[in-house]
Amino acid sequence: MKILITGADGQLGKEIQNLFVKDGIEIIPYGKKQLDITNRKEVNAVLNQHQPNVIINAAAFTKVDLCEVEIEKAYLVNAIGPFNLAVEAKKMDCRFFHISTDYVFNGEKNTPYEVDDFTSPNTIYGKSKKLGEELVLAINEDSTIIRTSWLYGHKANNFVNTMVNLSNKLDEIKVVDDQIGCPTYTKDLVLILQSLLNEKPGIYHVTNLGKCSWYEFACEILQFLNRKSKIIPVTTKEYGAKTPRPMYSVLSNKKLVDLQIHQRDWKEALHEFLRKEYGN
Ligand SMILES: NC(=O)c1ccc[n+]([C@@H]2O[C@H](COP(=O)([O-])OP(=O)(O)OC[C@H]3O[C@@H](n4cnc5c(N)ncnc54)[C@H](OP(=O)(O)O)[C@@H]3O)[C@@H](O)[C@H]2O)c1
Missing domain, CATH: 3.90.25.10 (UDP-galactose 4-epimerase, domain 1)
Structure with a gap:
C-alpha cells in the first residue's frame, strides 16, 4: 500500500512519517517545498506520478492570528488545497484522509462536541477549516475527516x-x-489514524481523553x-x-468507543x- 503525505514537514506530518511503519506500507512524504497543495497542476502531477492508495493531508495554515490578516491564504491553504486533493483522490479511487480542528466549533457548548454537531467557527482559521471539510465531503463523500485539538509533538512550535x-x-x-479543551500527543493521533485506515469514511474526533x-x-x-x-x-x-x-x-470520543479504538x-x-x- 502506498500512502502519500502532504504537509510532511509539519508537526503532525513528521510524526506520521516516524510512526507509520507497517509491513507492506510505502510512505511518500511531500513537504510544502515539494508540493504546494493550493497548486492544482502540481497536485495532479504528483498524484499521477505516484498513484497512491491513500492520501493524508497534514498540510494547513495553522497560525490562528495570522489567518485573520492573511485571509486569502487561509482559505487557499485550508479549503482550496484540501479540495484539490479530494478531487484527484476521487479520480484515482484513492482514500483521502484530511485533518481538521476543534476550531470549527464556536465553543459555546459545555459538553463534548459530537461529530455531527453544528459547526459555527468564530475565526478565519476555523471558517477556512470548516469550508475545507465541506468542500472535501462535497466532492468526495468517501473522504475521512479527522478533527483533533491542542496538538503537541516533537520539536515543534x-x-x-x-x-x-x-x-x-x-x-x-x-x-x-x-x-x-483536550491536549493531544501527535503520537496518539497517528496511532489512531492508522486504525482508521481500516474503518469506514466519515468524520471522526481523535484526541487524548x-x-x-x-x-x-x-x-x-x-x-x-x-x-x-x-x-x-x-x-x-x-x-x-x-x-x-x-x-x-472538548471533542466527543463516542465514535471511537463504538469502534473499540483505545485512547489514552x-x-x-x-x-x-x-x-x-x-x-x-
Ligand atoms: N497544532 C494544533 O494545535 C492543531 C489542533 C487541531 C488541529 N490541527 C490540525 O492538524 C493538522 C496538522 O497541524 P500541525 O500542528 O502539524 O501544523 P503545522 O506544524 O503548521 O504543519 C502544517 C504544515 O503544512 C505546511 N503548509 C502550509 N501551506 C502549505 C501548502 N500550501 N502546501 C503544502 N503544505 C503547506 C506548513 O508549511 P509552513 O510551516 O512552511 O507554512 C507546515 O509544514 C492541520 O490540519 C491543523 O489544522 C492542529
Whole structure:
C-alpha cells in the first residue's frame, strides 16, 4: 500500500512519517517545498506520478492570528488545497484522509462536541477549516475527516514546548484558565489514524481523553519537569489575545468507543512525551 503525505514537514506530518511503519506500507512524504497543495497542476502531477492508495493531508495554515490578516491564504491553504486533493483522490479511487480542528466549533457548548454537531467557527482559521471539510465531503463523500485539538509533538512550535522554554527564562508565566479543551500527543493521533485506515469514511474526533484548561495543562507540564516558575491563572479577557479562541472545545470520543479504538488519558500521554523530550 502506498500512502502519500502532504504537509510532511509539519508537526503532525513528521510524526506520521516516524510512526507509520507497517509491513507492506510505502510512505511518500511531500513537504510544502515539494508540493504546494493550493497548486492544482502540481497536485495532479504528483498524484499521477505516484498513484497512491491513500492520501493524508497534514498540510494547513495553522497560525490562528495570522489567518485573520492573511485571509486569502487561509482559505487557499485550508479549503482550496484540501479540495484539490479530494478531487484527484476521487479520480484515482484513492482514500483521502484530511485533518481538521476543534476550531470549527464556536465553543459555546459545555459538553463534548459530537461529530455531527453544528459547526459555527468564530475565526478565519476555523471558517477556512470548516469550508475545507465541506468542500472535501462535497466532492468526495468517501473522504475521512479527522478533527483533533491542542496538538503537541516533537520539536515543534506548540504549547508544551513553549511552556518549557518560558520556564527557562521567566519566574512567572500567565496562562488562560477559562478555556477548556483536550491536549493531544501527535503520537496518539497517528496511532489512531492508522486504525482508521481500516474503518469506514466519515468524520471522526481523535484526541487524548479528558479535559483541562490551558492553566491546568501548563501546571502539569512544569510540575512533571520540576520547573520552579509560577503559573498565574488569568481570564481570556485579562490575557487579551488578538483572535478569539473557543472557550470549550472538548471533542466527543463516542465514535471511537463504538469502534473499540483505545485512547489514552491526556496526562499519561503528556508524561510520556515529556520523559522522551526532556528526559524526566
Ligand atoms: N497544532 C494544533 O494545535 C492543531 C489542533 C487541531 C488541529 N490541527 C490540525 O492538524 C493538522 C496538522 O497541524 P500541525 O500542528 O502539524 O501544523 P503545522 O506544524 O503548521 O504543519 C502544517 C504544515 O503544512 C505546511 N503548509 C502550509 N501551506 C502549505 C501548502 N500550501 N502546501 C503544502 N503544505 C503547506 C506548513 O508549511 P509552513 O510551516 O512552511 O507554512 C507546515 O509544514 C492541520 O490540519 C491543523 O489544522 C492542529
